[in-house]
Amino acid sequence: MGAPLAIIGAIGACTVGTDRYESDMKIKATPARLAGLASLFFVSTASASIPPPPSAVELAQRGDDLAWSITEGLTTEIGPRQAGTEAEAAARRWALAKLTALGFQNVREENYNMPTWVRGEETASLTGPFHPQRLAIAALGNSASTGAKGIEGDIAYFASYDALVAAPDHFVQGKIVFIDHQMEPTQDGSGYGYYGRGRFSGPNVAAKKGATAIVIRSIGTDDHRNPHTGVTNFEDGVKPIPAGAISNPDADLLVRQWQRAQKIRAKEVPLGYVAAALRMKLLLTPRSLGQQVSGNVIAEVAGSDRTASPVIIACHLDSWDLGTGAIDDASGCGIITAAAKHVMTAGQPRRTIRILWAGAEEVGVFGGKAYFDAHGKEKHAVALESDFGADRVWRIDFKLPDSAKALSDRIAAAVMPFGVVRGRQPANGGADIGALVQAGVPAVDLAQDGTRYFDIHHTPDDTLDKVDPAQLRQNVVVWTAVLAILANSGDGELP
């Protein structure tokens, strides 16, 4: 059977599946409703011949601009949306107006307080033994300040986070630690946890060993002079130290100077330089604003069966301050919202679809925690999140109860024509739905291609031009197919 018929069949199956619950649900799966959803994917369902599935280019040429419109709107009218700041509040106002205008129900803001850290001045230079050179640097979230005068010190080089962990304290004491370790791209983003330890934990380790500051090679795969920021955390009782990330070209320079300085000290290179340690001058003046208001924005497609548990779909509204948060994560909000809108337009689903545009994800998942505190005891059918850019969905993973075996098969068949393979590992969920999934809520992951994600992630380069409209639409098509099936699933299939 040709792929398109498989898809129509899958969507049909979901509606047929719904029919099985019709006596309970008082809804009717009409041909018009089916045609409405099918028309999202196919120019014509009446053709006797079986056309190939639409290509990404074809998908991009179709009229579905909602995900783009949200991504473009947030990045153009608001821009950076750092958690706890006025920019994030402006983004919530924008979101409330947008989601209301789109016709969703129960559009609301749910606020909470959170500790807020903001960037100050940031400069760094290599000051000797060679001619001084400035480095492109960004402070890491929760970095301490160097004070307005900055600090200067010898650099202690470590090839990796593990090398820093293994080092005796006296290698580090009184020095500015540098962690090298060039991140390599992976399609599934699995390198983030591995390479990311330098940022997540490196500053804490360096502080405990007595470093005066730490500078890391950006957790990023690009070669531009744009450092990658991101949050770091210090354990209770550990006094935070200044912590920053330099861009990959700057890290390359530091490493070359480090190697040269070592050779001069070993008298291997008689260049006329005085043998001396490599030195850095560092100025970072971030500050804490204490507790500030942040919030989640929530909207719903009200389901026809009020007793059925909702499907929750999440993205995050906040972004880092350096870029405009286009791929992280305006596009995620665009994708999930467009999918929900399409399902709503095709006809009222059985289950409520709850759209969560979470606040304050970047700085510690405060929005996700607040949602869980407020709603964690409610039953949720299944949770999904889009927070890995805007490139195509290439794999689907499930973490569903045994009762959902047939459901997962229907879903996998529905997305197969769009180039999505079925994974063998359980779904992870995502940051904002993490607490729910941890508490047992089923999850489906629509894994995006992350090959170029860490070129852009948390840098000034996270701007609209990095979003590929064709791949963005593939996301929406895949999400719509999956969401339509999940939102019409039965109580015997999901909790």
Add this chain to the structure above:
Amino acid sequence: MGAPLAIIGAIGACTVGTDRYESDMKIKATPARLAGLASLFFVSTASASIPPPPSAVELAQRGDDLAWSITEGLTTEIGPRQAGTEAEAAARRWALAKLTALGFQNVREENYNMPTWVRGEETASLTGPFHPQRLAIAALGNSASTGAKGIEGDIAYFASYDALVAAPDHFVQGKIVFIDHQMEPTQDGSGYGYYGRGRFSGPNVAAKKGATAIVIRSIGTDDHRNPHTGVTNFEDGVKPIPAGAISNPDADLLVRQWQRAQKIRAKEVPLGYVAAALRMKLLLTPRSLGQQVSGNVIAEVAGSDRTASPVIIACHLDSWDLGTGAIDDASGCGIITAAAKHVMTAGQPRRTIRILWAGAEEVGVFGGKAYFDAHGKEKHAVALESDFGADRVWRIDFKLPDSAKALSDRIAAAVMPFGVVRGRQPANGGADIGALVQAGVPAVDLAQDGTRYFDIHHTPDDTLDKVDPAQLRQNVVVWTAVLAILANSGDGELP
């Protein structure tokens, strides 16, 4: 005939050609000398079979690291080398030591004074009618200052430089002019003159029409948040205005906000925004340091015939301040110097090869002018320059006297195996040899592939990692072949 034999033949031909002048020149083309030069290109010349020409990968794997060493050294030990500053002076000291260590003769510095402009603080924001957003901006060389408090004003949008030229003054008066016009890449760099008018002349035109300031879309082909700086010039009698370039993603944002603001004013988009012009806040505080010392660094391979005019080969030592001047133009100095060194190593050439590492090219070709003032009346056989990055040479162009027809054929045949086609237009020369060529000195252009040059040009991203070692070596191989032939050319061929 196989390509490698063609090359050896060409190099041989040059030596044979030299033999014709032997009675005048008192030099001897020995087999060892020929073999020395040929060995630069071929692992073995003794093989009976004819191997294919070496690939870029093969070239990259050979042992010639001099061009890389110069490029790496200048960018690592010195970094940015803005004309007239201490950094350029440090680069001259580095250059004198390096060129002396390489065994060149008559290594010297020739100083001159030049007006020096340096960057200050630079920030820009779009301040309304939407949520304020910061733009990545760099002042253009010779920009005026906004003063420490900055300025704020309405933006006057122009789709291109030509649109600004055509506009009536009242469109511009009291406003911050913005020139759009996305530069597209070309292999031969021919777009620079066309698109570059916005930078070269846009500020002067805007100032004459009464603008308070001008911001242009960067003259660049990339999509990173790194603005492209570069010099601009105001006519005598025109009061300079603040002038900056914003990165392409920032220009995209400005254009989207501009379009939205127009729609709001036309009441086409009832978004709840107040109809208002798009506004920008701009802070640029560059300053003039008056006349400062700059200088050319010159070195020579002394030719065997003191009566023969020299071959001059040029690059520029200064760089813009934002990056480390790796492709603009440390690599150019690496290429020409490595070629001269290889020719010298192979045996003393008939003509002197004069290596000019010019100062202060970026800010107005002061080094080239100073060279011409000091040496313009001396006879020069031919002039060549490398100042278009480090990507491969793809075309050769000539501007030679009629007497050099056979010479140009030999040269074209020598470089053909390395993927270099013969162009149909006359050679241009280059900025630093421009005055010489204008005065009638013959020129050969080894045109580099500029497809990605304007991704990097004049940005913070001009760093060592952008240099492809394989393509850099192809440059050296091509330059060496050409230089060997030119430096051994006869008085009947070149002036």
